[in-house]
Amino acid sequence: SQQGEEDPQALSIQEGENATMNCSYKTSINNLQWYRQNSGRGLVHLILIRSNEREKHSGRLRVTLDTSKKSSSLLITASRAADTASYFCAPGTSYDKVIFGPGTSLSVIP
């Protein structure tokens, strides 16, 4: 199993700005996922990037993966108040259980 470590722990930005969060992990993976959790709710899957991919886009989300540095980043462009949530990365392999890191708490101020 793998555990990702998100950085920063907390991030506060103004609406319209971009938000960047980072994830580091320790050993080899074949995919990495990002999840969002709104306050008091379950996690929602955002995006999956495979180890043979370097960048992936989904709407306002851009994820990068650098397997040589064992790191990933999640960029949210033109942030909105509704993006306020905690974000978790989940590095892993196909059949492994997923271990979530402590997450990044994002506050987007209107």
Add this chain to the structure above:
Amino acid sequence: DVKVTQSSRYLVKRTGEKVFLECVQDMDHENMFWYRQDPGLGLRLIYFSYDVKMKEKGDIPEGYSVSREKKERFSLILESASTNQTSMYLCASRSSGTWGQPQHFGDGTRLSIL
């Protein structure tokens, strides 16, 4: 859309009680998971199940057991509830697959043990 339903959003129980948390998924997923989430500690895996009647311990199984008699249902059991088991409990399901599959979460059960 995948739906994962947890039986209660909020639950209050007393120490020493046997507590059952139920989780049902509607997508015929092979894998199911139970986590607890505490401030500053993130999500911690309690138990997971690869298939009916199969279970494996996660990182913090002490004080818990699980049951998976049917594919769609995964139950978490607190054998004798204690105050340190007050937490948010999250259930998730996932299809097994070649390239990693996303986990689908329920909305959680906030459990208070008095």
